[in-house]
Amino acid sequence: MTVSLRERRRQQTARDIQLATLKLAVERGLENVTTEEIAASAGVSTRTFFNYYVNKETAAIGAPPAFRKEDKNALCDGTGALRNDLKRFLHRHMENLTKDEPILRMIGTVLRSNEKARGILEGFIIMERDELTEHLCRRVQNRQVAAALASSATDAIARTIHLWEQEKNLTLGAALDMVWDGLIESSHLLASTSKDA
Amino acid sequence: MTVSLRERRRQQTARDIQLATLKLAVERGLENVTTEEIAASAGVSTRTFFNYYVNKETAAIGAPPAFRKEDKNALCDGTGALRNDLKRFLHRHMENLTKDEPILRMIGTVLRSNEKARGILEGFIIMERDELTEHLCRRVQNRQVAAALASSATDAIARTIHLWEQEKNLTLGAALDMVWDGLIESSHLLASTSKDA
DNA sequence: TCAATTCTTGCGTAGTGTGCAACATTTGCG
DNA sequence: CGCAAATGTTGCACACTACGCAAGAATTGA
Numbered sequence: 001m002t003v004s005l006r007e008r009r010r011q012q013t014a015r016d017i018q019l020a021t022l023k024l025a026v027e028r029g030l031e032n033v034t035t036e037e038i039a040a041s042a043g044v045s046t047r048t049f050f051n052y053y054v055n056k057e058t059a060a061i062g063a064p065p066a067f068r069k070e071d072k073n074a075l076c077d078g079t080g081a082l083r084n085d086l087k088r089f090l091h092r093h094m095e096n097l098t099k100d101e102p103i104l105r106m107i108g109t110v111l112r113s114n115e116k117a118r119g120i121l122e123g124f125i126i127m128e129r130d131e132l133t134e135h136l137c138r139r140v141q142n143r144q145v146a147a148a149l150a151s152s153a154t155d156a157i158a159r160t161i162h163l164w165e166q167e168k169n170l171t172l173g174a175a176l177d178m179v180w181d182g183l184i185e186s187s188h189l190l191a192s193t194s195k196d197a
Numbered sequence: 198m199t200v201s202l203r204e205r206r207r208q209q210t211a212r213d214i215q216l217a218t219l220k221l222a223v224e225r226g227l228e229n230v231t232t233e234e235i236a237a238s239a240g241v242s243t244r245t246f247f248n249y250y251v252n253k254e255t256a257a258i259g260a261p262p263a264f265r266k267e268d269k270n271a272l273c274d275g276t277g278a279l280r281n282d283l284k285r286f287l288h289r290h291m292e293n294l295t296k297d298e299p300i301l302r303m304i305g306t307v308l309r310s311n312e313k314a315r316g317i318l319e320g321f322i323i324m325e326r327d328e329l330t331e332h333l334c335r336r337v338q339n340r341q342v343a344a345a346l347a348s349s350a351t352d353a354i355a356r357t358i359h360l361w362e363q364e365k366n367l368t369l370g371a372a373l374d375m376v377w378d379g380l381i382e383s384s385h386l387l388a389s390t391s392k393d394a
Numbered sequence: 395t396c397a398a399t400t401c402t403t404g405c406g407t408a409g410t411g412t413g414c415a416a417c418a419t420t421t422g423c424g
Numbered sequence: 425c426g427c428a429a430a431t432g433t434t435g436c437a438c439a440c441t442a443c444g445c446a447a448g449a450a451t452t453g454a
Contacts, residue, residue: 083386118316123312144376147376148356156345182344186337186346187383188388191388
């Protein structure tokens with residue numbers, strides 16, 4: 001854990017800038033905030049702001065937590081029913097997000113109104129999903145099946161966060177359970193050729 | 198069908214600008230094309246360009262075909278197995294897209310490298326998906342189930358286009374069939390609690 | 395302590411996006 | 425038809441974004 005002073009400062013500045021960005025963005029909307037203001041609020045020059053982030057949208061999003069390698073491996077090397085392994089995987093990831101709930105909430109606010117920020121996050125999610133697809137290919141053989149499962153996973157996460165943002169008194173874990181039940185039910189519907197439900 | 202001259206010109210100019218944007222974007226990347234160039238190429242002033250589109254990314258995407266109302270109604274008022282109705286719905290939509298295959302291909306190129314364009318399209322897709330969710334609520338009662346189904350549908354479309362872009366000699370319909378089989382198979386996996394497959 | 399490396403900053407500049415006002419075109423009505 | 429209202433186009437001015445460059449400050453390792 002030899003983190004140099006430089007490195008620590010870099011991390012701190014990056015975070016300072018992100019927090020300054022989100023704070024101002026939540027107050028008045030990211031569109032109505034200039035990079036100059038953000039930089040001033042974070043205590044750096046405008047030029048330095050751009051040394052850290054290529055634009056204010058990226059500054060707002062920061063570096064979202066990716067799927068952890070251990071969790072991905074546990075998912076595709078799992079021995080139980082895929083369904084259970086996937087549920088565990090998702091819960092693990094939600095715990096991972098719980099650490100930064102305030103930031104998550106602020107980012108949600110920004111995403112709702114800012115197209116560019118959405119696109120940046122979307123790009124990140126696509127990468128994560130593609131990687132998850134790759135991993136799942138080791139477990140399910142058929143690429144399209146793996147892709148469908150990976151989509152279900154990332155979508156479930158998105159819907160979970162969305163639900164959690166709307167329903168005040170709901171933890172991320174509880175929201176995931178609701179979303180998960182919906183996913184399973186929808187799978188039953190799609191797996192069946194009878195006209196029930 | 199009384200379309201005024203003004204309206205027709207507007208449509209034509211909008212399309213001219215979109216085509217000029219896509220042409221230049223495919224050649225050199227949308228980042229390396231200025232609005233000024235696009236406007237000149239489309240035969241209008243820079244200012245007029247911004248009267249039609251708020252930015253070049255929007256110009257590239259244009260107005261993507263939304264789900265048709267009749268198709269949505271057929272889906273949620275359908276009497277057969279949901280699975281079959283959904284498959285038909287997706288095929289209908291792909292036919293809908295087939296009309297503009299060249300544009301679709303160019304947009305795909307742009308989306309791969311441009312975050313802002315992705316965000317704009319994502320916003321459009323979110324609206325479509327939310328509307329589809331609303332419709333599906335009439336058929337499946339539980340909101341989370343409807344949301345999961347709507348996600349499956351829009352994701353399937355995205356994966357279909359992605360597959361179609363990669364595999365040269367594959368129609369949109371054929372690509373959808375492959376994606377669809379993957380979706381069904383993944384649904385079986387998620388519906389089952391046994392550790393098969 | 396000193397030299398290499400890295401970070402910060404100001405300045406200059408190309409490009410984006412909008413408000414405004416003048417001018418041109420289309421439309422609908424008498 | 426002909427004219428007034430509505431709508432569309434354009435140039436200009438301006439604030440803001442984002443990046444290259446180079447000078448100078450801070451951090452590192454020897």
